Amino acid sequence: MISFHTPYAKVDSSPVLEAIKAESSSGASGYYKLPFDTLALESALAYSTREHFSSITDLVIIGVGGSSLGTRAVYAALGHSCRSATRRVHFLEHTDPFETRRVLESITLKSTHFLLISKSGTTIESISLVKFLITHFDLLSSANKQHLSCITDSGSPLESFAKAQGLECFTIPANVGGRFSVLSLVGLVPLSLLGLDISALLQGARAMMESFFAGKEGHIIDKAAFLAKHHKQYPISVLFSYGSVFSELNRWFVQLWGESLGKSLSQADSSSTQGVGLTPVGLVGSIDQHSFLQLIVQGARDKVVSFLSLSDECDKVDSSEDSSFIVPHCHLAGLESTDFVNGTPFLRLLNLQKQATLETLESLAIPTDSIVLERLDEWHIGALVVYFELLTSCTGVLLGVNAYDQPGVEFGKRRLRTYFA
Amino acid sequence: MISFHTPYAKVDSSPVLEAIKAESSSGASGYYKLPFDTLALESALAYSTREHFSSITDLVIIGVGGSSLGTRAVYAALGHSCRSATRRVHFLEHTDPFETRRVLESITLKSTHFLLISKSGTTIESISLVKFLITHFDLLSSANKQHLSCITDSGSPLESFAKAQGLECFTIPANVGGRFSVLSLVGLVPLSLLGLDISALLQGARAMMESFFAGKEGHIIDKAAFLAKHHKQYPISVLFSYGSVFSELNRWFVQLWGESLGKSLSQADSSSTQGVGLTPVGLVGSIDQHSFLQLIVQGARDKVVSFLSLSDECDKVDSSEDSSFIVPHCHLAGLESTDFVNGTPFLRLLNLQKQATLETLESLAIPTDSIVLERLDEWHIGALVVYFELLTSCTGVLLGVNAYDQPGVEFGKRRLRTYFA
Structure with missing residues (x-):
């Protein structure tokens, strides 16, 4: 199971759902x-x-x-x-x-x-x-x-x-x-x-896809609606993923989001400045609490932050007892100020850091939502992939752009050829 | 040597240079x-x-x-x-x-x-x-x-x-x-x-630092002035680095830029929405031509793009002849449309892709500048590190923020402790 906490305004999901169904049936x-x-x-x-x-x-x-x-x-x-x-x-x-x-x-x-x-x-x-x-x-x-x-x-x-x-x-x-x-x-x-296990990967993907088409994932459309409605106020979409396991997923999201939604609205005139788009930024927590977080907290208020994390239980599934990662009850003279986390499982500490960061941003009225995977396995990653893809498609519908082409990358390719002519 | 192409308006560098000298002598x-x-x-x-x-x-x-x-x-x-x-x-x-x-x-x-x-x-x-x-x-x-x-x-x-x-x-x-x-x-x-060779690293760093303090790197202040003046129009600073060797340098830049310049202007009221800052994005070329570039070309015009690359000569320095990387004169039936790059050294092809992307953005009036390292060695990386640090400091002076603190990251740390109280 994936838990979504999406505290944006509820919207009527029907028009977007119908548009997505049309994309699917038309083969767009x-x-x-x-x-x-x-x-x-x-x-x-x-x-x-x-x-x-x-x-x-x-x-x-x-x-x-x-x-x-x-x-x-x-x-x-x-x-x-x-x-x-x-x-x-x-x-x-x-x-x-x-x-x-x-x-x-x-x-x-x-x-x-x-x-x-x-x-x-x-x-x-x-x-x-x-x-x-x-x-x-x-x-x-x-x-x-x-x-x-x-x-x-x-x-x-x-x-x-x-x-x-x-x-x-x-x-x-x-x-x-x-x-x-x-x-x-x-x-x-x-x-x-x-x-x-690619069968399980597709099973998870299928579950999310079927649930969305059955109208049971309205939170995706709520989030897309918030992002599309406020795209000028919040032009930057941050995915703050807790755990190094997500570092490459961040890069995948950056391509999916940036290339799908960054479009010239007229689509005809490439030199038009009437471009829309949401700039994706992928962060890894807790590492980037020591890097990008300062900018989110005190910089310009132009970001929506989505948190992605694993449930505390994820580290227990495949581990034998002797390999469990817990901060030991170890007292180092002079470093007593760090003892408050002694006895805390590594993953739980990581998740509490996520929680502290999320609540800090909430308290500053920075828009946030969160996604928690109950397990780290093929099923859950398959479902997560489809979640991000559907979110992209829905946001594309609401921004009024074609999420599936990339005409802007051709200009440079054509120019490259001229150097060899 | 590092070549800088910085086509922004020339400004009087004295006030910024004096401010930086004061930071240095005061120990700020x-x-x-x-x-x-x-x-x-x-x-x-x-x-x-x-x-x-x-x-x-x-x-x-x-x-x-x-x-x-x-x-x-x-x-x-x-x-x-x-x-x-x-x-x-x-x-x-x-x-x-x-x-x-x-x-x-x-x-x-x-x-x-x-x-x-x-x-x-x-x-x-x-x-x-x-x-x-x-x-x-x-x-x-x-x-x-x-x-x-x-x-x-x-x-x-x-x-x-x-x-x-x-x-x-x-x-x-x-x-x-x-x-x-x-x-x-x-x-x-x-x-x-x-x-x-850390001696050479510091030598390169020293050369850039001395040159800047001697008033010979005015392009740094010109660039800082452009970024600070237009920070509302162009709130996103993209570093587009050509070569996987720069992937981690991008991450270092993101921290340096985001954490130094993302600040609440009042600095007293953390819930103030009067934050400033430039959001850093690090890209690796040519890989991210297939990802983020579409957004730059056709999305909202809110980005300044700095290109970082190596001169074509960099791959020849340490390589013996038999290990040189060149696209072979290899004709594959059906794939003749790719033969135009046959015979091109790998690094030269990478650099031509950079050039094609840079010229494409220039033609669309997207602000760009470029940095080319003549060699990939300790001396050049040391100088490059100081370049980015000085650029950050100068931009901080012109934005009117303290580039050296990070009060915003403390809120989450304090909140974390309350979970254990």
């Missing part, structure tokens, strides 16, 4: 259907149990933006619980020579599988990286080609290339945008290879 | 003196060559906020160049049980050194963590205490504790704030232990 975005795609699930499960992978210790994902952020988010949240798989993951996202060198020095071809993920099939970073890898490791030779597989849009140039070369290639529907694709094969294949 | 902040502190340098160098460290393969830093972000920033930027040291670093920043377990499972006491860093000496996260480590590893026993050392403010409770226990303890001046402390022993000790 395909992400609504992903949790129900049992064929994709079966295909990812079957692939990850192939004999080839029994000798694979390292998975290298070549992909950027929506092709890597979702997998990063889910794996960072849950990877600690599937260490038995002992498979490592590396991400190659752009042509940074230092990062690429570091990854290459830590792998050997024999025990490595490369997964190229590009929706368009022509992402310049990803294709440049894979050209390098193909040359470096002779990946298209018949002996080595089983070490490379691809995920791309159905009908993309990459699909043609992969098929012609006899590479394994998975496709996803074109109407599933990169930032909404983590529950498609884009996320399911790598997450399954990393040992996560 | 002690960071201005750090690059000249040869005693600290010698002390860190001597410590890191002690016999004890010959068997140490893992350094665990217990510290949060200013106690870890600076070391993270410099090490992430330069760690690739000192791999010969082969010492690993881990950070324990808060009582996250999952993260703590992960770190503990990867180390053994015999080859690990723990470095506790807390300015106040009573940071609740850090002391809770060290209590756990003391209990878990029996760190105060005579056989083990050489594996723990401390860095704290001169005169803090932690200093008394450390001295009473016979632990090695370094102190820093109380007027050096955590977020301005990376060039003090807080950064010098761990960075030296990790194999970085």
Whole structure:
């Protein structure tokens, strides 16, 4: 279960719910259907149990933006619980020579599988990286080609290339945008290879999706309505996540929120200054209490802060007794002022810090809401992913923007080509 | 050398320069003196060559906020160049049980050194963590205490504790704030232990500090003046850093900028809504071209974007020929549309992507500036650190805020204690 505390004004949810249903049935975005795609699930499960992978210790994902952020988010949240798989993951996202060198020095071809993920099939970073890898490791030779597989849009140039070369290639529907694709094969294949229970991930996702479409998650629309109505007063959306397990989920949220909602309202004239959008900021607590919090408390009052945390019980699920993390009853001479937390479980202390920060912001009339996961497992992360996606879609409806395109990123791509002309 | 392209209006720099000189001579902040502190340098160098460290393969830093972000920033930027040291670093920043377990499972006491860093000496996260480590590893026993050392403010409770226990303890001046402390022993000790050339780091820092005080870095004051003058029109300061090596530097910048400049103007009434501040956002290019860029291009026009990058030459300095990263002349059937970058060095492609993004934003009249490091080494990072610190101080002067305190973070700390009362 996920507990939502959403103290914004209740609104009539029907118009937004109807608009979302229309998006789903018209196919304006395909992400609504992903949790129900049992064929994709079966295909990812079957692939990850192939004999080839029994000798694979390292998975290298070549992909950027929506092709890597979702997998990063889910794996960072849950990877600690599937260490038995002992498979490592590396991400190659752009042509940074230092990062690429570091990854290459830590792998050997024999025990490595490369997964190229590009929706368009022509992402310049990803294709440049894979050209390098193909040359470096002779990946298209018949002996080595089983070490490379691809995920791309159905009908993309990459699909043609992969098929012609006899590479394994998975496709996803074109109407599933990169930032909404983590529950498609884009996320399911790598997450399954990393040992996560992708069935449970989709089950959680399905539960949230069904509940929303049944009109039982009105708090999502209430929150979207508050954010949309006050987008000029509160242009910054902060996600304050308590626990390092959420650090990559924050980055996924930043893309989802920023790229979906940051739009020119006219959509026709790119030089228009009539842009709308909510600027996402991802923070990790308690760490960022020592960084960004001062600005929230005393800076300009332009932020809405959503708190994300785990219930105190989450650390007890998988731990044996001897590994429980509790502040010991340890008295250090001179440091008695810190003894008040002695005996407190680590996670409980983290959660009390969240509570203290949340109540401080409330007392200052800074808008806040909170989300608490009862357990840290695939089911809950699946549901959480869909929660954020639906919140994004609802806010997009209420802001009057198309949440599913990204015309603004094309300008720079076109300009890049002119340098080579 | 660092090249700055700062196309903002030139201003009379004298008043700000005089204010900064007054801050330095009055001791309002002690960071201005750090690059000249040869005693600290010698002390860190001597410590890191002690016999004890010959068997140490893992350094665990217990510290949060200013106690870890600076070391993270410099090490992430330069760690690739000192791999010969082969010492690993881990950070324990808060009582996250999952993260703590992960770190503990990867180390053994015999080859690990723990470095506790807390300015106040009573940071609740850090002391809770060290209590756990003391209990878990029996760190105060005579056989083990050489594996723990401390860095704290001169005169803090932690200093008394450390001295009473016979632990090695370094102190820093109380007027050096955590977020301005990376060039003090807080950064010098761990960075030296990790194999970085801290002499060169301070030399670069000294060069920038001296040049600024000699009135030769007027572009810093021009930029500060633009940001302060337009802080309501452009409340968001984006640092768009090209290269994964800068990912942690971004986080350091976010703390420096947010915590220094986000202040209540009256400073007396914490519930005042008359806060000022510039919200910092750190992006990594080209990765975040696939994430946040859409929002900058088409969203609300409330951002100033500073680009940070490396010159094309940076990848050639330390690389042997066979390890040079260039997009190969590799033609993949069906993917010919990507061939225009064939033959381009990785870093040059990254820099051209930066250029294309920068020119796109310029063409849309979004305010931008750029910073290019000629080399990626200690000297340049030292100079860059001082650049950002001075920019923060100058902007603070022009906004009329005290850049060196953080009263807003105390409210939550006090509230936390009430839960245990």
